[in-house]
Amino acid sequence: MRLNPLLALSAFALLGHASAMAADPPVIGLVTKTETNPFFVKMKEGAMEAAQKSGAKVVASAGKADGDNAGQVTAMENLVAAGAKTILITPSDSKAIVPAIKKARDKGVQVIALDSPADPADATDALFATDNYKAGVLIGEYAKAAMAGKPAKIITIDLLPGHPVGAQRHNGFLKGMGLTTFEAKSNELAKPAEVVCMADGFGDQAKSQTAMENCLQKVPAVDVVYTINEPAAAGVFNALKKAGKEKGVIIVSVDGGCQGIRDVAAGKIAATSQQYPLKMAAMGVEAGIAYAKTGKKASGYVDTGVMLIAKNPVAGVESKDTKTGTDLCWGKK
Template identity: 30%
Template sequence: MKNAKRLIAAFLAATMMFSMAGCSAKQEAKTAEPKSTTQETQKNSAFADAEKKLEEALAPLPAKDSKAKLAALEITLANPFWVTMKEGYESAAAEYGVTIDVLAAPKEDDVNSQLETLKTLLSKDYNAIAISAITPFNLVPGVAEATKKGIPVVAVGTSVDAEEAKKVNAKIEAFITSDFEEQGKMGAEFIAEKIGSGKVAIIEGLPGAAQGEARKSGAQKGFEGKDGIEVVSVQPGNWDRKTAYDITTNLLQANPDLKGIFCANDMMALGAVEALKAANKKDQVVVVGVDFIEEAKASIAKGELDATVAMSPYLFGKGGLIIALKVLEGQTIDKDIYWTPLGLVTKDNVDSFEGWK
């Protein structure tokens, strides 16, 4: 666990920097003093520092200009989160002198299309493939085929079920992910603290999706044991904005005194905000999402979305490419999980996350 602990500590330090920068921003507002070059440098260096810590934790880094041909299979490019992760892959590929093709399913729940895309990738001459599975099961047959062909597969963000993979000799060489349960817990605890007491709801992602299930579990734990907090609904929003809008509308009809909603991603959180605005109840209900996509950032700055748990899809992509190249070099990759940074973004500290991706 040495590498994992080192990476966690590094990113906790980075998160502390965000909080410090947020405090600086609040003080600036009080004094109306112009921002100094030092303050701007501190604010805008947070992501660069986190990126540097990622590279340190994954050392020794692979050699550059190997000319390896890689592929990455994401969940969907219809969500800005995965678009940013694609940018992370492509930027890292340019830096390391390799090529990468990034593909994805049309929708976040299209498990069959994602598997077929993986099988298509396996018919080409890629040296290694990075995957982010929609569910723990849908890509197992494709990974088994890759193992049989001798094509190494690394998992990024989400992986395959270990027991199912073992049954068919489907091997994942390395796995980089985030603490999805902690994301849910952070979001729920923020809501509980903001409202003090009252009715709350959880809009989870796609049923069976590992990250969605973990965020739901984390949110439930975050609400548990809080005096006066009552969870009145836990429903799947399937990562979809319109579905979350409809769920929120129905929640308000059944619970007109609702005070908080945790959503398992930002797209659903933005849908919930839209429904609350339509019902003239946004000021009554605290909404928190996960991902920190650009639209969520703008919504927080406007005082609409209350908070989101920021992770780094860009570093997911970069880290995934690095570990794929390490595998190709024959470097030993232990089974530790490499965590990406977490930070709670609110209106008070959103400026501190300038340049985050």
């Protein structure tokens, strides 16, 4: 049977169009706070792995350090220009990034916050994150139980001023300690009398060590140290060890990264609240692919989970051991 040349040509054109579409995977941007923090390194790995399995393309960028809003704004603008239809972002400055997010959304780009919300939270289409206030409450409850009713002199090594994640973890920790604090929605850090020194370590080990050394100069005696994350906790431990004060001080933290769990097992950190950046990243990529296929955007807040990990359990506070923490660190299967 002889084919109509016009029909054959049309079929060929359609096949070529379908082939071109198949060869053009959806572009999903990932903008993290830094490229060096292990949490964000793992988040990037999770996004790349999820994209590879699903046939998407992830283009990753980051600020130079926590608080580098200008770097994140540039990264977002570049991603929009490169054709990204979804951008996943961990905001460094939750308020200052909002205009850039609005510009992207006005152009039809889906924007999802991972780990850290924008301010206001509905500036993004959705948020996939740990309940950071709960993470703080868990380590606060642990520290309180470990003190066995004794009054505590507390030092907090925080993130940076005005950041919602830093405030939520800090204030949640104080809530768990049974101290006067603010509620989860506040971006202000509470400072009850029991907190003898507060300093910002920017989530960085070296900066947190310096911050702790400065606190120890002001207040030589300390019982409990809250840290924003495990690199900060490592810096705090180094400062205490340098001063010959590492024994008998309870250090608590948040993240539950693989190195952090090793530090818990080694006794450097008493307990940490484990969260799952691989899960956040994978969910973000899945939402990006769904938007590319269906045009339907993700919405609202999705809690990606948190678990307390401790080497030595304390009465009245549920926790898992370091083997469990190692098996689950960063959300690996």
